[in-house]
Amino acid sequence: MVPKKARVLVIDDDTDVLFAMRMLLKTEVQEVVTEKNPELLLSLLSKQRFDVIFLDMNYKSTLGSGNEGLYWLGRIREKDPTATVIMITAHGEVSTAVRSLKAGATDFVVKPWHNAQLLETLTAALEQLPAGGKAAPAPRRPASFAEFDLLGQSEAMQEVFHKIEKVAPTEANVLLLGENGTGKELVAKALHQRSFRAAKPFVTADLAAMSEGIFESELFGHKKGSFTDAREDRAGRFEAASGGTLFLDEIGNISLAQQAKLLTALQNRQVIPLGSNQPVPVDIRLISATNAPLYELAARSAFRKDLIYRLNTVEITLPPLRTRADDVLLLARHFAGLYAARNRKPAPTFEEATLLKLRHHSWPGNVRELQHAVERAVIMAEGDVLRPQDFHFSAMETAGPEAGSQWQLPEGPLQLQEVEKTTILRVIERHNGNITKAAKELGITRTALYRRLEKHDL
Numbered sequence: 001m002v003p004k005k006a007r008v009l010v011i012d013d014d015t016d017v018l019f020a021m022r023m024l025l026k027t028e029v030q031e032v033v034t035e036k037n038p039e040l041l042l043s044l045l046s047k048q049r050f051d052v053i054f055l056d057m058n059y060k061s062t063l064g065s066g067n068e069g070l071y072w073l074g075r076i077r078e079k080d081p082t083a084t085v086i087m088i089t090a091h092g093e094v095s096t097a098v099r100s101l102k103a104g105a106t107d108f109v110v111k112p113w114h115n116a117q118l119l120e121t122l123t124a125a126l127e128q129l130p131a132g133g134k135a136a137p138a139p140r141r142p143a144s145f146a147e148f149d150l151l152g153q154s155e156a157m158q159e160v161f162h163k164i165e166k167v168a169p170t171e172a173n174v175l176l177l178g179e180n181g182t183g184k185e186l187v188a189k190a191l192h193q194r195s196f197r198a199a200k201p202f203v204t205a206d207l208a209a210m211s212e213g214i215f216e217s218e219l220f221g222h223k224k225g226s227f228t229d230a231r232e233d234r235a236g237r238f239e240a241a242s243g244g245t246l247f248l249d250e251i252g253n254i255s256l257a258q259q260a261k262l263l264t265a266l267q268n269r270q271v272i273p274l275g276s277n278q279p280v281p282v283d284i285r286l287i288s289a290t291n292a293p294l295y296e297l298a299a300r301s302a303f304r305k306d307l308i309y310r311l312n313t314v315e316i317t318l319p320p321l322r323t324r325a326d327d328v329l330l331l332a333r334h335f336a337g338l339y340a341a342r343n344r345k346p347a348p349t350f351e352e353a354t355l356l357k358l359r360h361h362s363w364p365g366n367v368r369e370l371q372h373a374v375e376r377a378v379i380m381a382e383g384d385v386l387r388p389q390d391f392h393f394s395a396m397e398t399a400g401p402e403a404g405s406q407w408q409l410p411e412g413p414l415q416l417q418e419v420e421k422t423t424i425l426r427v428i429e430r431h432n433g434n435i436t437k438a439a440k441e442l443g444i445t446r447t448a449l450y451r452r453l454e455k456h457d458l
């Protein structure tokens with residue numbers, strides 16, 4: 001549906017917001033109705049059909065919990081499960097807004113909004129409506145982050161992309177969780193590049209690489225002479241990131257003493273360089289990442305809960321690669337093209353058996369491991385077809401965190417034929433191609449194994 005034909009309802013108890021919305025929308029849509037009192041919402045909906053409802057998250061006059069928007073969203077959806085609702089939310093409420101998406105809201109806009117962005121959100125919501133105007137159950141727009149080299153077609157990654165899209169243009173602190181090599185740094189960069197701070201610096205601090213001795217000077221800066229090697233004044237990463245984004249990587253690795261210092265800086269929004277008593281105000285958007293089980297550490301008092309609350313306004317968990325087999329193939333093809341071009345080779349294709357082998361490897365090093373495995377294979381392969389033997393997984397790589405007892409089923413429908421084929425490949429691989437040993441482990445004769453290899457075209 002096009003905006004010009006749309007009927008829009010705006011519910012907010014702030015009359016300035018209602019006025020601004022009316023001014024903005026009156027030339028863009030067919031009709032704008034504004035209402036200050038959410039109690040009148042349901043009766044309004046009984047009288048008239050709206051294509052889109054903008055619903056404020058907070059109402060001073062009613063429940064006062066900060067979650068009133070969620071309550072009213074629930075009431076709207078009880079009345080009309082297909083209603084298209086866009087939440088209006090303040091900066092500090094982004095995590096509640098994310099919850100509202102799970103509760104059925106189509107989207108949200110953050111106050112104060114950029115007019116162009118609000119209209120974009122409205123148009124996108126209307127595009128999901130059929131021409132007649134009645135909402136279909138909102139299909140989620142597949143997001144593409146190819147511009148940041150961030151690929152993924154699995155549902156889990158689509159969910160991640162959706163969160164990035166929503167959270168990037170806000171000031172919310174974001175905590176990225178996930179195993180090594182799952183793409184946390186790429187996501188941090190995408191969040192920055194899609195934020196209002198994109199023109200300002202993106203500064204990374206790898207906390208795992210900072211010993212107790214240099215932590216403060218690296219993060220908060222130092223004055224000349226404050227320690228033996230301090231030959232001149234130097235700004236720390238916080239100051240360097242001012243106006244932009246600070247990415248604290250491996251946040252789970254720091255000591256309790258370092259956590260306390262970090263918390264103080266975040267709470268006060270200022271840092272005190274070593275050797276100085278002059279606080280320096282800093283304006284940063286914080287993104288942190290860890291592969292450590294932060295909540296377990298907190299339960300054992302090894303990580304401060306109050307620091308977690310500072311970091312995790314929004315949390316994004318990057319799924320391990322072994323749980324998204326479809327992405328393995330997508331990424332493998334992407335990296336194959338990339339490394340072939342880089343090495344001036346023709347783009348290779350993959351044998352079916354190779355794809356199977358890749359699909360069922362446990363990828364303990366996640367995307368980083370896949371990337372290196374494909375690079376190695378592209379360089380070492382004889383022709384331009386990548387065969388199973390072009391991929392060698394060391395015992396360490398094979399014994400990933402989920403290998404063995406916790407081997408996970410691949411995504412998508414499973415066929416017994418495919419499981420058999422994969423098992424055969426894995427066992428042959430385990431025995432370095434020795435058919436006698438493989439047959440013994442599989443509990444069949446050599447001839448029976450050959451027959452099966454033939455059947456599966458291996």
Ligand SMILES: Nc1ncnc2c1ncn2[C@@H]1O[C@H](COP(=O)(O)OP(=O)(O)OP(=O)(O)O)[C@@H](O)[C@H]1O
Pocket residue numbers: 149150151152178179180181182183184185186187249291331367368371
């Ligand atoms: N979804 C993805 N699409 C394309 N490339 C990816 C994706 N995820 C990760 N990569 C690539 O994998 C490698 C590792 O990614 P990245 O450094 O972002 O992971 P990480 O989770 O931050 O790892 P670590 O915890 O070890 O620091 C990078 O080269 C990155 O480009």
